[in-house]
Amino acid sequence: MTPEQLKASILQYAVEGKLVKQDTNDEPASELLKKIENEKDQLIEEGKIKRSRKLSAITDEEKPFDIPKNWTYGRLKQITTFGNFDSVKGTSIPDNSWVVDMKDVRKDGGGFLAIVRKKSTDIYKSNKYSFSKNAVLYGKLRPYLRKVEVAKADGFTTTEMFPINVVDINTLIPQYLRYVMLSPYFVDLVNDSMYGMKMPRVGTTFLAKMVIPLPPLEEQKRIVAKIEKLMPLVDEYAESYNRLQKIDNEFEDKLKQSVLQYAMEGKLVKQNPSDEPASELIKKIENEKAELVKEGKIKKSKKLPAITDDEKPFDIPDSWEWVRLKQITTYGNFNSIKGSSIPDNSWVVDMKDVRKNGGGFSEIVRRKSTDIYKSNKYSFNKNAVLYGKLRPYLRKVEIAQTSGFTTTEMLPINVVDLSTLVPQYLRYAMLSPYFVNLVNDSMYGMKMPRVGTTFLAKMVVPLPPLEEQKRIVEKVEELQSSISNLSK
Secondary structure (H helix, E strand, O other): OOOHHHHHHHHHHHOOOOOOOOOOOOHHHHHHHHHHHHHHHHHHOOOOOOOOOOOOOOHHHHHHOOOOOOOOEEEEEEEEEOOEEEEEEEHHHOOOOOOEEHHOOOOOOOOOOOOOOOOOOOOOOOEEEEEEOEEEEEOEEEEHHEEEEEEOOOOOOOOOOOEEEOOOOOOOOOHHHHHHHHHHHHHHHHHOEOOOOOOOOOOOOHHHHEEEOOOOHHHHHHHHHHHHHHHHHHHHHHHHHHHHHHHHHHHHHHHHHHHHHHHOOOOOOOOOOOOOHHHHHHHHHHHHHHHHOOOOOOOOOOOOOOOOOOOOOOOOOOEEEEHHHHEOOOOOOOOOHHHHHHOOOOEEHHHEEEEOOOOOOOOOOOOOOOOOOOOOOEOOOOEEEEEEEOOOHHOOOEEEOOOOEEEEOOOEEOOOOOOOOOOHHHHHHHOOOHHHHHHHOOOOOOOOOOOOOHHHHOOOOEOOOOHHHHHHHHHHHHHHHHHHHHHH
């Protein structure tokens, strides 16, 4: 159970009368209702609140759950002065007054983020609601954020927050009402009633009619005391829970990285002496690249320096070879085109569309006729390895399932031929710890760190025989899936 689920359960138990024991000596809530009604009549007589229309009786269908016999249900407007909101001009708010905005209140009943006092230079163009100490401030805008707090002093608030006053703290405790309005049943009913797409909110009329479980006054006190005793314990639980979650997440990632490192060192699957050695693959790749140069499909590049022993990060099997990235791919032959010439409905990849740590594509974005791309893009073909050179520590490396276009912050790396190098194997090499660590050590730029294209071209890659590449990919995919299932 998550800390959030535990908090929700405590609040739900509380409002159902299951958190503390009932006491037969408590004055029943039905008597509290009578007192509240009498007190409201007195306030009307004194001109402090307006008389409102009689609310409809609460039907059995409206009651969300059973409550103890000495409790009763009341509507929010019935048990508070809801609707009697005192609107004042923003310009008439005195200096040094407490002024609450939605952004000053943390979500999920997390308290006030800041206490803002009006300065003489502040200008409030819109009206505000005034509130008194002990008012329950309820955020009607995006109510799923559960911004509900009790005012510790008088002040003024945005009209996106309702200041709800209890009639008398001797009949209804503000903190109890706050917990009700934070509880799952209340939040769910309100969320189901929201209107407005961009700025969803709850209606005043709907909120006025919300049914509230009302316990005897003494039980309200016991409930509030119990919740306040339990919440710090839940916070302690949350710290432990979050630490464990972090360990679990790190464990999964580290285990997956260990698999990749073992794969790159030739320790994940057995070698087969019948496999054609990687040295023969290199010859084939060189011949295929020479043919592509002759056909004008790629440019002839300078000969790469031989790989020294110092550059080899670890030992590999005898049938493998160390190669440079540019040596075994068409790296550097990036086809740059104007963003304005990309055809409609083309797949266009941005950095934000790719999840970190090799987590796949978060979305597939197709170009619409209204889209304007001012910067150039790289085109890519199916099976290209798309490598994020910006902030490479994020490990954004994916295989293109179809052709498309990408930001120039991602390098589309094509293998020369699928019969010499498996793209998914190359992707795993570029996601492995040795590769990521070497690249990270080479980054330049403070605000937008990236890897240089020249450095990447010369990166050393362990190349196994083709058949072993296939076995490695199959084994990695099997193990990664098992590790992910373990963490669920």
